[in-house]
Amino acid sequence: xxxxxxxxxxxxxxxxxxxxxxxxxxxxxxxxxxxxxxxxxxxxxxxxxxxxxxxxxxxxxxxxxxxxxxxxxxxxxxxxxxxxxxxxxxxxxxxxxxxxxxxxxxxxxxxxxxxxxxxxxxxxxxxxxxxxxxxxxxxxxxxxxxxxxxxxx
Amino acid sequence: xxxxxxxxxxxxxxxxxxxxxxxxxxxxxxxxxxxxxxxxxxxxxxxxxxxxxxxxxxxxxxxxxxxxxxxxxxxxxxxxxxxxxxxxxxxxxxxxxxxxxxxxxxxxxxxxxxxxxxxxxxxxxxxxxxxxxxxxxxxxxxxxxxxxxxxxxxxxxxxxxxxxxxxxxxxxxxxxxxxxxxxxxxxxxxxxxxxxxxxxxxxxxxxxxxxxxxxxxxxxxxxxxxxxxxxxxxxxxxxxxxxxxxxxxxxxxxxxxxxxxxxxxxxxxxxxxxxxxxxxxxxxxxxxxxxxxxxxxxxxxxxxxxxxxxxxxxxxxxxxxxx
Amino acid sequence: xxxxxxxxxxxxxxxxxxxxxxxxxxxxxxxxxxxxxxxxxxxxxxxxxxxxxxxxxxxxxxxxxxxxxxxxxxxxxxxxxxxxxxxxxxxxxxxxxxxxxxxxxxxxxxxxxxxxxxxxxxxxxxxxxxxxxxxxxxxxxxxxxxxxxxxxxxxxxxxxxxxxxxxxxxxxxxxxxxxxxxxxxxxxxxxxxxxxxxxxxxxxxxxxxxxxxxxxxxxxxxxxxxxxxxxxxxxxxxxxxxxxxxxxxxxxxxxxxxxxxxxxxxxxxxxxxxxxxxxxxxxxxxxxxxxxxxxxxxxxxxxxxxxxxxxxxxxxxxxxxxxxxxxxxxxxxxxxxxxxxxxxxxxxxxxxxxxxxxxxxxxxxxxxxxxxxxxxxxxxxxxxxxxxxxxxxxxxxxxxxxxxxxxxxxxxxxxxxxxxxxxxxxxxxxxxxxxxxxxxxxxxxxxxxxxxxxxxxxxxxxxxxxxxxxxxxxxxxxxxxxxxxxxxxxxxxxxxxxxxxx
Numbered sequence: 005x006x007x008x009x010x011x012x013x014x015x016x017x018x019x020x021x022x023x024x025x026x027x028x029x030x031x032x033x034x035x036x037x038x039x040x041x042x043x044x045x046x047x048x049x050x051x052x053x054x055x056x057x058x059x060x061x062x063x064x065x066x067x068x069x070x071x072x073x074x075x076x077x078x079x080x081x082x083x084x085x086x087x088x089x090x091x092x093x094x095x096x097x098x099x100x101x102x103x104x105x106x107x108x109x110x111x112x113x114x115x116x117x118x119x120x121x122x123x124x125x126x127x128x129x130x131x132x133x134x135x136x137x138x139x140x141x142x143x144x145x146x147x148x149x150x151x152x153x154x155x156x157x
Numbered sequence: 158x159x160x161x162x163x164x165x166x167x168x169x170x171x172x173x174x175x176x177x178x179x180x181x182x183x184x185x186x187x188x189x190x191x192x193x194x195x196x197x198x199x200x201x202x203x204x205x206x207x208x209x210x211x212x213x214x215x216x217x218x219x220x221x222x223x224x225x226x227x228x229x230x231x232x233x234x235x236x237x238x239x240x241x242x243x244x245x246x247x248x249x250x251x252x253x254x255x256x257x258x259x260x261x262x263x264x265x266x267x268x269x270x271x272x273x274x275x276x277x278x279x280x281x282x283x284x285x286x287x288x289x290x291x292x293x294x295x296x297x298x299x300x301x302x303x304x305x306x307x308x309x310x311x312x313x314x315x316x317x318x319x320x321x322x323x324x325x326x327x328x329x330x331x332x333x334x335x336x337x338x339x340x341x342x343x344x345x346x347x348x349x350x351x352x353x354x355x356x357x358x359x360x361x362x363x364x365x366x367x368x369x370x371x372x373x374x375x376x377x378x379x380x381x382x383x384x385x386x387x388x389x390x391x392x393x394x395x396x397x398x399x400x401x402x403x404x405x406x407x408x409x410x411x412x413x414x415x416x417x418x419x420x421x422x423x424x425x426x427x428x429x430x431x432x433x434x435x436x437x438x439x440x441x442x443x444x445x446x447x448x449x450x451x452x453x454x455x456x457x458x459x460x461x462x463x464x465x466x467x468x469x470x471x472x473x474x475x476x477x478x479x480x
Numbered sequence: 481x482x483x484x485x486x487x488x489x490x491x492x493x494x495x496x497x498x499x500x501x502x503x504x505x506x507x508x509x510x511x512x513x514x515x516x517x518x519x520x521x522x523x524x525x526x527x528x529x530x531x532x533x534x535x536x537x538x539x540x541x542x543x544x545x546x547x548x549x550x551x552x553x554x555x556x557x558x559x560x561x562x563x564x565x566x567x568x569x570x571x572x573x574x575x576x577x578x579x580x581x582x583x584x585x586x587x588x589x590x591x592x593x594x595x596x597x598x599x600x601x602x603x604x605x606x607x608x609x610x611x612x613x614x615x616x617x618x619x620x621x622x623x624x625x626x627x628x629x630x631x632x633x634x635x636x637x638x639x640x641x642x643x644x645x646x647x648x649x650x651x652x653x654x655x656x657x658x659x660x661x662x663x664x665x666x667x668x669x670x671x672x673x674x675x676x677x678x679x680x681x682x683x684x685x686x687x688x689x690x691x692x693x694x695x696x697x698x699x700x701x702x703x704x705x706x707x708x709x710x711x712x713x714x715x716x717x718x719x720x721x722x723x724x725x726x727x728x729x730x731x732x733x734x735x736x737x738x739x740x741x742x743x744x745x746x747x748x749x750x751x752x753x754x755x756x757x758x759x760x761x762x763x764x765x766x767x768x769x770x771x772x773x774x775x776x777x778x779x780x781x782x783x784x785x786x787x788x789x790x791x792x793x794x795x796x797x798x799x800x801x802x803x804x805x806x807x808x809x810x811x812x813x814x815x816x817x818x819x820x821x822x823x824x825x826x827x828x829x830x831x832x833x834x835x836x837x838x839x840x841x842x843x844x845x846x847x848x849x850x851x852x853x854x855x856x857x858x859x860x861x862x863x864x865x866x867x868x869x870x871x872x873x874x875x876x877x878x879x880x881x882x883x884x885x886x887x888x889x890x891x892x893x894x895x896x897x898x899x900x901x902x903x904x905x906x907x908x909x910x911x912x913x914x915x916x917x918x919x920x921x922x923x924x925x926x927x928x929x930x931x932x933x934x935x936x937x938x939x940x941x942x943x944x945x946x947x948x949x950x951x952x953x954x955x956x957x958x959x960x961x962x963x964x965x966x967x968x969x970x971x972x973x974x975x976x977x978x979x980x981x982x
Contacts, residue, residue: 013908014645014909020906021651042934045668048927053658055654059654060651076704079705082700083901086696086897090876090893094892097890097893102881113872116703119869124869132873132877135877136877140885144519144524146885199807200525202810205526209526226888227887228887229682229887230681230887232664235889321667345666347810352747353619354624356620357621371822372824
């Protein structure tokens with residue numbers, strides 16, 4: 005049986021290509037195109053955008069024909085959790101210093117995994133903090149405070 | 158006579174009164190924590206090297222802890238912006254230069270900082286002219302040759318620069334305007350690919366910092382036909398200036414200087430100025446930087462303004478696109 | 481022979497106890513920072529620069545150079561173990577190296593990487609010693625037209641990177657090309673695809689792309705598996721490569737060395753281009769290309785030999801012409817200048833002990849690296865036996881701090897998270913990341929050189945065929961295209977004949 009559109013691997017890939025290509029093309033419309041002899045900054049992105057749309061359409065059609073399913077289930081939860089962990093780390097680094105940022109990163113990312121054991125994660129966070137402080141701050145002399153509470157900056 | 162003494166005394170008193178709050182602050186043991194020096198470029202560039210020399214000397218001779226923090230991006234404006242938004246307590250310095258303080262306002266309408274209002278200049282650290290060079294086998298031997306060649310074939314000479322909107326690029330545009338000639342600008346991304354093209358003659362001439370062209374000139378691969386400072390430079394006594402090649406008043410230099418966020422206590426600015434000036438006068442530092450000039454905050458401010466006006470005019474006339 | 485007596489002089493300098501110590505310090509530091517993503521030789525050398533003022537020029541140059549090529553060794557370690565390229569040029573090694581690690585062959589993969597790097601390093605140092613000045617002069621012949629034709633060849637060749645669907649692989653290359661466009665356009669100075677975010681004016685950093693696409697998406701893939709499968713094979717078979725492995729890796733190592741030496745000598749070309757080319761060549765030559773991407777040892781040996789060879793020949797334009805071939809090399813020149821030595825072609829004659837001392841130290845350094853790295857293989861390989869629930873947060877910590885340290889800015893971390901999401905979606909839809917990385921690396925160079933060539937020729941396309949080196953690349957490109965298209969045509973004709981007959 006053929007999969008539905010939202011489960012069709014190549015159809016989705018093609019759709020993604022078309023979206024990227026069209027988006028790139030559209031944004032590049034505001035850059036001067038120039039001519040083939042004197043290419044402007046808009047020439048390459050528009051050409052690439054158009055080519056990508058073409059590849060995308062081919063991939064979509066092929067997907068409809070072959071009907072290969074996406075393999076395995078989508079891991080939305082770990083994906084979202086890890087993304088949140090990484091983004092939080094970046095934000096916190098600029099405001100509260102290295103140690104709190106690392107703790108949040110380790111705990112939040114560990115939560116994305118299947119087995120979350122409180123004690124283990126606490127030890128892991130402590131070890132990572134010590135390692136990171138040792139390597140990056142003491143060893144490499146990177147200018148990050150361990151703790152800093154500067155939300156106003 | 159008495160009046161003069163009285164006046165001097167009043168002035169001294171006034172200065173003292175003005176300085177006391179600052180002095181008290183300074184005596185409270187500035188700096189009592191690490192001072193960060195923001196470098197708006199990645200490690201390894203010219204700005205970074207100069208900054209690390211100064212930071213290193215301040216740390217080793219005074220026992221201060223000066224930490225270099227590279228905050229690169231958007232042509233250096235990100236680092237300047239970070240400095241402008243920092244606390245004006247003397248613990249944040251920034252290594253600013255021509256492009257960020259004098260050129261960026263004319264190129265970037267949305268610049269998040271005001272070079273004059275948001276910063277207090279501390280001191281210039283280094284200034285260098287640019288060199289105009291050609292490949293060793295080029296028929297062009299002087300600025301007069303260059304102008305003649307450009308007039309013979311308008312738009313055909315290829316002017317190589319290390320990047321769009323750099324001081325080198327603007328200097329080339331500036332000369333075009335001054336000499337009333339026309340050539341084609343070929344921007345490169347730094348020197349790696351520009352130098353082979355100039356050495357082999359694929360590009361007609363090259364405008365770049367003295368330092369970046371020096372090795373090739375010494376080795377006889379490039380020929381320097383002019384420098385852009387008002388006076389000849391010590392390293393190349395026989396290379397004429399553009400000004401003496403028939404364009405009096407022509408001057409273009411790149412400079413680096415340390416600034417602090419506006420509102421930093423005057424006493425700290427004065428202290429920084431004094432200490433950095435001392436560092437710059439050390440023989441081994443002098444040898445590494447070309448540095449003959451060290452200036453007070455006032456002269457630095459004047460330079461920022463005069464260069465701003467000069468480059469704003471060039472950018473407008475050359476029709477260089479603003480971002 | 482003259483070179484031999486010069487080398488003798490060089491070894492006399494490099495083998496003094498002091499310089500041996502600095503060489504060891506350099507390669508040791510280099511290996512360490514090579515393991516960390518984002519933290520590269522550039523940052524390390526910049527931070528060490530003030531310290532080197534106190535050293536004599538030869539010692540400081542030997543140490544700094546050691547950091548640079550040592551980092552190429554270290555970069556492959558995390559690429560193989562956890563799919564996180566520690567250095568730009570090891571992104572390619574991650575493709576097959578990581579698969580080997582998952583099959584329990586982390587030891588042989590690491591050992592092969594070390595040995596291939598060693599061979600690449602030693603042979604290319606010989607090239608530096610014997611042909612340095614010659615190669616340097618030849619590199620001057622490369623202008624915009626030559627670079628464009630070379631990049632085009634690489635791009636056409638990239639089709640072999642795909643395992644599976646060709647159209648999807650090409651689409652990924654195009655996405656990479658678009659990603660490479662982000663930032664300020666070199667030719668016009670106009671910002672593109674920066675969406676008003678100032679951090680994007682300099683483009684998206686390589687580490688950001690590589691870590692997001694490889695490391696982050698891999699972690700999500702592993703965590704999202706329904707059945708509880710260990711990521712790595714439980715039994716680590718052997719630590720050292722077998723005789724068969726060595727035989728399989730020998731020729732790829734030599735070919736990788738040749739390609740790496742060539743690319744390294746060109747100013748402005750990064751070691752990652754060399755590594756990619758070597759990988760693509762091996763896949764094209766292989767009897768069974770389908771093994772690539774599933775743990776082919778050639779896919780580790782060739783790029784590792786190439787990137788280390790490139791690291792050595794990178795010194796050719798720098799030392800013989802005084803042209804810094806990359807930011808790291810510019811830094812080395814800066815270090816020399818501050819020592820009061822004017823870099824340039826005259827250094828070889830005026831300061832022979834400096835030039836030949838450095839060359840000799842590269843031999844010494846490569847030997848030290850091998851001695852340092854081979855015993856570590858066992859230790860590293862054991863890392864794959866650490867439970868994954870401990871390993872992956874640790875990987876993330878290094879990935880995040882590394883990305884943050886690029887510009888000391890959170891924006892790179894955010895971008896990495898976004899690219900991680902994209903990487904995961906691509907992986908689920910069976911779109912390979914390697915072609916994307918290649919497009920991202922080649923794209924900016926391709927466009928910049930095409931437009932510069934046309935600007936300099938006043939819009940005439942003739943430059944690409946009238947310049948012999950450029951023409952040669954274009955001819956090879958055409959042949960590759962023909963070779964790819966012909967079998968397809970023949971098959972179609974055979975089909976048509978069959979249909980007609982049937």
